[in-house]
Each structure stands twice: as C-alpha cells, then as structure tokens.
Amino acid sequence: MYKVFFNESLLTFCNQSRKEAKNVLFQNESQFDEAFHLLSSKSSTDVNIYSDKIDEVWAKFLKYYKLIQAAGGIVRNTNDDFLFIFRLGKWDLPKGKMEKGETKEESAIREIEEECSITGLKLERFLMPTYHIYFLEEYIIKETFWFEVAYNGTERPIPQTEEGIEAVEWKSKDEIPHLLKNSYPNIKLLTEYYLDLL
Known part of the structure; x- marks a missing residue:
C-alpha cells in the first residue's frame, strides 16, 4: 500500500x-x-x-503531478533524545528540498545542519519515504526520504528562523506521543514506524 x-x-x-x-x-x-x-x-x-x-x-x-523530492532525518543523540523543530504551529522533523546533483543522503545531512545549526551528523540507515501533496497553482507531490541520524556532539541547536523555524529542541522518547498530537500525519507515520524499530 x-x-x-x-x-x-x-x-x-x-x-x-x-x-x-x-x-x-x-x-x-x-x-x-x-x-x-x-x-x-x-x-x-x-x-x-x-x-x-x-x-x-x-x-x-x-x-x-509535479514531483519535488526532499530529505531529512530523525536525529538521535547520545542521551537517546530526538531532535524536533517547531514551525508553522506544529512539531516537525528537519528536512528540505534536495538540490540538483545531491544524493538523498547528502541532502538529508545538509538540511539538518542548516535548519538546526549542528554538525558532525552520521547517517545510520534509510527508514522510508513519505508522500504528501499540496496545491500551489498546481498539485505538487512531495516525496521525502527519511534517515535515522546519529549525533554525538554537544552543540546547542539553533533554529533557522529565515525558514520559519521557531524552535529546535531535544525531546525524550516519552515526550514524543504528546508532540505527535500537534504534528503532521506523515511525521506521525514515520515516527511511529521508527519507534517500533527500537
């Protein structure tokens, strides 16, 4: 399906x-x-x-329809906390459009670094693609490739405000169900899939 x-x-x-x-x-x-x-x-x-x-x-x-591809990740630190961003009134995960010539993997790392101002990320594994469609003069399908990403640094994440990101926060596994009540359906699908793998 x-x-x-x-x-x-x-x-x-x-x-x-x-x-x-x-x-x-x-x-x-x-x-x-x-x-x-x-x-x-x-x-x-x-x-x-x-x-x-x-x-x-x-x-x-x-x-x-017009297809736009993006990539992002579920970032997990050494304390087993997960990196969430708050944008447009909802909790989300860092992701963004792939640039020409980029691989999915390169795009995921770049977008997380740009949106959260942290470096030293390591891709662990590909998780799944998600799809959503929106209307902007025409119907556009957004295909987002998601990765599990490890972070073992100590930098304080800073939101990329020019992209409308209001906050970047580390959240514990126990906090995630509450966050997902104010998130997007594809983020819920991805996160629940990922948590089942742990």
Whole structure:
C-alpha cells in the first residue's frame, strides 16, 4: 500500500478496496483529480484508488503531478533524545528540498545542519519515504526520504528562523506521543514506524 497525505486527509493506493475508505477503481488518470476533488471538498477524508496493477498506477501517479523530492532525518543523540523543530504551529522533523546533483543522503545531512545549526551528523540507515501533496497553482507531490541520524556532539541547536523555524529542541522518547498530537500525519507515520524499530 502507498499512502499520500493531503492536509489531514489520506489517499491510499491498494490492490483491493478498503472498507473504511471511499474507493475508486482505477481506469484512467483523470481519477487522480477525482480523488483530490473528494479530499479537498471534504466529502471524504480517506480515499482509496485500487487496481490489481497498483505499482503501475502508482508510477503513473508520480508522473501525473509535479514531483519535488526532499530529505531529512530523525536525529538521535547520545542521551537517546530526538531532535524536533517547531514551525508553522506544529512539531516537525528537519528536512528540505534536495538540490540538483545531491544524493538523498547528502541532502538529508545538509538540511539538518542548516535548519538546526549542528554538525558532525552520521547517517545510520534509510527508514522510508513519505508522500504528501499540496496545491500551489498546481498539485505538487512531495516525496521525502527519511534517515535515522546519529549525533554525538554537544552543540546547542539553533533554529533557522529565515525558514520559519521557531524552535529546535531535544525531546525524550516519552515526550514524543504528546508532540505527535500537534504534528503532521506523515511525521506521525514515520515516527511511529521508527519507534517500533527500537
């Protein structure tokens, strides 16, 4: 199953219908627009496009709208605290758009360094991609590649205020469930997946 978030709503791509969703049997690409019309009009907050060739449908979906790629990470220090940023009224994780010629790994490190003003980061492993879509004159799909990142330094993180980041804070594992109540669905998905690996 593939999951794409649109504000607080969910669009899934499955090889079968889902009982809890508004289901759309894939026949042609215009149904992508139909799905987002359902989500944006709030007539449904959970839409599922299904097909027995769902990987092919997913590939078409990624080419149908403008795709922007980004990378970031869940940063963990030697005290087993996790680095969160506060931006636009919500708790988030450091990430940003990949620059031309960058690898996912290079982009993740650069963005964390820029947004939080810490260096000496070490990528541990790739975790997962997340997808969300937003409208800015056209529908744009943002594909974000997430990594587990280790930090063993002592620098005090400083928010990149020009990017709208108000705070950068280390949070304990016990604090994370409370933070996720005021976060984004893709951050909840990623963080819960990661915590299950620990």
